[in-house]
Amino acid sequence: MTNESYVKIVTEWDIVAARQLGRNLAKELGFGSVDQARITTAISELARNIYLYAEEGHIYIERIDHVGKSGMKVVAKDPGPGISDIRKVMEDGFSTSGGLGAGLPGVKRLMDDFDIVSNMGEGTEITVVKWLR
Amino acid sequence: MQIQRIPILKLYNCLLVSIQLELDDQTALQFQEDLLNKIHTTGARGVVIDLTSVEVIDSFIAKILGDVINMSKLMGARVVLTGIQPAVAITLIELGIELREVHTALDLEKGLEKLQQELGGSR
Numbered sequence: 502m503t504n505e506s507y508v509k510i511v512t513e514w515d516i517v518a519a520r521q522l523g524r525n526l527a528k529e530l531g532f533g534s535v536d537q538a539r540i541t542t543a544i545s546e547l548a549r550n551i552y553l554y555a556e557e558g559h560i561y562i563e564r565i566d567h568v569g570k571s572g573m574k575v576v577a578k579d580p581g582p583g584i585s586d587i588r589k590v591m592e593d594g595f596s597t598s599g600g601l602g603a604g605l606p607g608v609k610r611l612m613d614d615f616d617i618v619s620n621m622g623e624g625t626e627i628t629v630v631k632w633l634r
Numbered sequence: 635m636q637i638q639r640i641p642i643l644k645l646y647n648c649l650l651v652s653i654q655l656e657l658d659d660q661t662a663l664q665f666q667e668d669l670l671n672k673i674h675t676t677g678a679r680g681v682v683i684d685l686t687s688v689e690v691i692d693s694f695i696a697k698i699l700g701d702v703i704n705m706s707k708l709m710g711a712r713v714v715l716t717g718i719q720p721a722v723a724i725t726l727i728e729l730g731i732e733l734r735e736v737h738t739a740l741d742l743e744k745g746l747e748k749l750q751q752e753l754g755g756s757r
Contacts, residue, residue: 513659520690521656538690538721542729545692593730607693607729 505563508548510579511556516548519560523575526562530573531633539611540573540631546608547577547627555581555625565630572613572632580624587617640665642672648680648749649673649711650742654687662698669702673711680749681706684742686717696731703736712752714738716745 506526508519523544527537544560551558558579565574584590593606605627609615614630637660643650649672655661669681683699685691691699703713714737726733737752739745 517656517658520692524689534719535721535724538719538725539728541690542692542725545690545694546729549692549694604693607731610728610730611725 505561507559507561510548510551510558510560513552516545516552519548519562520545523560523562523573526564527573527631530564530571532573532631536631536634540575543608543611543629543631544575546604547575547629550604551577551579551581555579557581558624570632572630574628574630575612577627578624579626583621583623584617584619584625585621587619591617637661637664639668642669644672644676644678647678647753648682648746649676649678650682650684652684652687652742656690657688657695659694662695666698666702666705670705670709673706673709679711679753681711681713682742682745682749683713683715684717684745685715685722686719686741688722689719691722691726693729693731696726696733700733700736703733712737712749714745714748716740716742 506522508515508522510516510519520541524537524541527540532540548560558577558581561576561578563574565572590605608629612629613632616628617625619625638655640651640653640661651669672678706713716739718738737748739748
């Protein structure tokens with residue numbers, strides 16, 4: 502069963518739209534309130550990264566089923582500049598935007614699976630999954 | 635979409651704020667400005683920001699909150715955050731956000747008590 506939804510991220514209002522979509526699906530799938538907050542916050546951070554660094558991109562959200570487990574998959578995809586040093590952005594406290602530096606390591610901690618693919622000049626695709634317990 | 639305004643109530647020498655809407659960036663920034671203006675016009679010495687109805691605080695909103703607390707301090711007003719939900723507390727720490735030196739209380743009532751103690755009970 503795949504029913505994928507997506508939000509195009511261009512303005513800061515789209516960040517709110519993306520996390521509302523995420524929260525609704527998380528609720529629907531039966532995630533508890535803490536996991537709902539984790540998923541919603543992770544989506545918010547990913548959408549904000551797109552808004553800040555890539556100017557535009559998409560957040561795709563879908564339910565996934567895998568060997569008896571169900572979960573929620575979120576993909577953040579942008580055609581932006583790409584990340585030159587992935588290891589560096591995965592270090593706690595690293596931020597180029599002068600924010601709090603929570604960024605990607607924080608998103609990784611909030612979710613169960615985390616995968617990032619980025620090529621300079623081609624864009625970035627981050628995939629995160631939260632499994633239902 | 636338009637910017638929403640968060641009501642700020644005056645109670646004796648304190649200001650009361652209950653955030654009951656989904657915070658977007660612009661609303662949060664507008665609130666920052668509104669609160670500082672209200673402190674300026676009322677001469678309030680304490681502020682309670684109640685977050686009972688807030689379901690998500692991401693790094694941006696956390697930064698805005700942290701900033702407004704420090705800005706209020708510069709203007710001579712103490713801020714106490716109250717009602718942070720368990721899910722929000724867990725998420726903030728996992729995300730790696732520490733609101734250092736921020737005064738907090740379980741609920742609005744305890745937050746007001748805390749403020750009155752710190753302000754020496756003077757009304």
